[in-house]
Amino acid sequence: MRSLIAVALAAVFVAGCGSNVTLDPVTIPAPLIDPMPLSIAIRIPAEFEHFVHEDEVLGREKWRIDLGRSNAALFSQLFEFMFDEVTVIGPDDDASALSIDALIEPSIDAFEFSVPRQSKTEAYAVWIRYRLKIYDSAGDLYANWPLSAYGKSEEFGLTGDEPLKRAAILAMRDAAALTIMNLDKSTAISALKDRPPASVASAESQVAAAEAETASRKERGPLPKRRDVTLPPPGPVAGPAVLAMDPVDDGPTDTVREESTND
Amino acid sequence: MTEINYCLGKALTACLAALALGGCITSRVEDAREGITGIEEGESVVILAKSYHLGNETEGKYISCIEDALARGSNGLRVIPHKQFVDSLFPWFEPRTAPAETKGLPKLMERPGVAERIAEQNVRYIVWLDGDTDRVAGGGSLSCAAGPGGGGCFGFAWWQNDADYNAAVWDLKGLESAGSVTADVSGTSFLPALVIPIPLIARARAAACKGLAEQLREFILDEPEV
Numbered sequence: 001m002r003s004l005i006a007v008a009l010a011a012v013f014v015a016g017c018g019s020n021v022t023l024d025p026v027t028i029p030a031p032l033i034d035p036m037p038l039s040i041a042i043r044i045p046a047e048f049e050h051f052v053h054e055d056e057v058l059g060r061e062k063w064r065i066d067l068g069r070s071n072a073a074l075f076s077q078l079f080e081f082m083f084d085e086v087t088v089i090g091p092d093d094d095a096s097a098l099s100i101d102a103l104i105e106p107s108i109d110a111f112e113f114s115v116p117r118q119s120k121t122e123a124y125a126v127w128i129r130y131r132l133k134i135y136d137s138a139g140d141l142y143a144n145w146p147l148s149a150y151g152k153s154e155e156f157g158l159t160g161d162e163p164l165k166r167a168a169i170l171a172m173r174d175a176a177a178l179t180i181m182n183l184d185k186s187t188a189i190s191a192l193k194d195r196p197p198a199s200v201a202s203a204e205s206q207v208a209a210a211e212a213e214t215a216s217r218k219e220r221g222p223l224p225k226r227r228d229v230t231l232p233p234p235g236p237v238a239g240p241a242v243l244a245m246d247p248v249d250d251g252p253t254d255t256v257r258e259e260s261t262n263d
Numbered sequence: 264m265t266e267i268n269y270c271l272g273k274a275l276t277a278c279l280a281a282l283a284l285g286g287c288i289t290s291r292v293e294d295a296r297e298g299i300t301g302i303e304e305g306e307s308v309v310i311l312a313k314s315y316h317l318g319n320e321t322e323g324k325y326i327s328c329i330e331d332a333l334a335r336g337s338n339g340l341r342v343i344p345h346k347q348f349v350d351s352l353f354p355w356f357e358p359r360t361a362p363a364e365t366k367g368l369p370k371l372m373e374r375p376g377v378a379e380r381i382a383e384q385n386v387r388y389i390v391w392l393d394g395d396t397d398r399v400a401g402g403g404s405l406s407c408a409a410g411p412g413g414g415g416c417f418g419f420a421w422w423q424n425d426a427d428y429n430a431a432v433w434d435l436k437g438l439e440s441a442g443s444v445t446a447d448v449s450g451t452s453f454l455p456a457l458v459i460p461i462p463l464i465a466r467a468r469a470a471a472c473k474g475l476a477e478q479l480r481e482f483i484l485d486e487p488e489v
Contacts, residue, residue, distance in 0.1 A: 173357065
């Protein structure tokens with residue numbers, strides 16, 4: 001009986017030192033846009049489908065944020081709204097058999113968050129830096145677009161870890177809005193419609209490209225250890241703190257830069 | 264027993280006094296009109312917060328308070344909940360994409376489905392809220408102690424909250440700015456304690472909500488101030 005009580009107390013103690021946040025799949029309202037007349041495939045990498053962020057706040061509280069399927073669900077739904085035809089494929093599926101104009105592969109470069117004790121405000125904030133790689137029908141990398149999303153939520157009306165979940169959902173919604181506004185402007189994906197139809201290159205060639213990039217990242221060194229972040233300063237782009245912490249500017253490699261205007 | 268009743272009576276009196284009294288509040292509510300306003304039967308209003316991407320920190324609590332206050336009463340306005348409005352026009356009223364100035368409205372209305380969704384909800388005015396409530400000063404000290412024979416507090420503490428809000432009114436009929444209403448409220452709260460602490464709270468945010476909502480309603484209905 002004593003050991004049972006001890007275990008229970010230990011469990012309570014451990015639970016008190018950290019937080020586990022698990023997001024449910026996120027949905028967005030149907031956007032007021034005309035879909036692009038393109039046939040695309042989305043390849044969902046395994047690490048994107050099961051993204052987990054672990055961090056320590058102020059060196060004390062351990063946070064584990066499991067975005068689960070929320071990102072995959074968000075981008076699948078978003079692209080369904082944005083394009084005429086969409087096929088979702090798994091990380092190991094070969095897209096060469098598909099008759100498509102483009103293949104899009106989303107990933108997460110960085111995830112950061114802040115809680116009220118850090119920012120000295122009543123708000124929870126989440127920054128997510130996504131990357132969309134677009135391959136043409138021949139399987140060549142056509143565009144590589146990083147996009148930074150930001151969400152902020154107060155505690156008002158929410159309890160427990162709900163404000164952080166809300167901030168994460170708002171960041172994802174922000175990413176969706178930014179993608180709708182700027183995907184074509186920043187990547188010229190609509191130009192792929194006029195290219196002669198061909199199958200997308202085999203998965204092996206893309207794996208090789210991904211490995212080459214991973215090697216390149218390793219050469220550039222790891223990301224610096226997380227520091228306490230504050231809310232972004234006023235400005236039209238809401239400069240995510242995470243961008244300032246990245247040691248290298250790994251912006252677009254072969255296409256136009258990310259823009260943040262709504263013109 | 265009589266002593267306990269006497270103590271309870273004192274505590275009750277102190278609580279009633281605290282409820283009856285409040286902190287000090289100074290308030291200034293003004294409007295600046297740029298055009299003729301007015302609202303017809305069935306037309307509605309939406310209350311939105313300016314984008315946090317622009318550094319705005321208007322609290323959700325304040326937006327809900329203004330929505331409730333505008334809709335209340337015999338001459339209450341028809342208020343569309345902000346979440347419903349933003350969802351119905353996704354993604355054009357998101358924090359990142361919402362128009363920052365009225366000159367962006369004509370282009371926004373040309374986007375597919377936008378004018379239709381606004382017409383469906385019969386939205387005549389969009390009110391953009393900006394501002395927040397901050398604690399700007401405070402001081403004093405208060406200490407409490409408890410023992411087997413009882414407990415109590417002794418001391419005095421005070422703090423000052425400033426609630427500064429601005430409501431910019433956009434008329435969707437003319438796609439132009441109708442003007443703005445501002446509320447600057449300063450509230451100083453006191454907490455004297457002689458055994459029992461007696462909070463004298465100045466609710467600056469609530470006062471700013473009430474003042475701004477009343478002025479906003481007059482502004483939209485175009486009722487001249489008496």
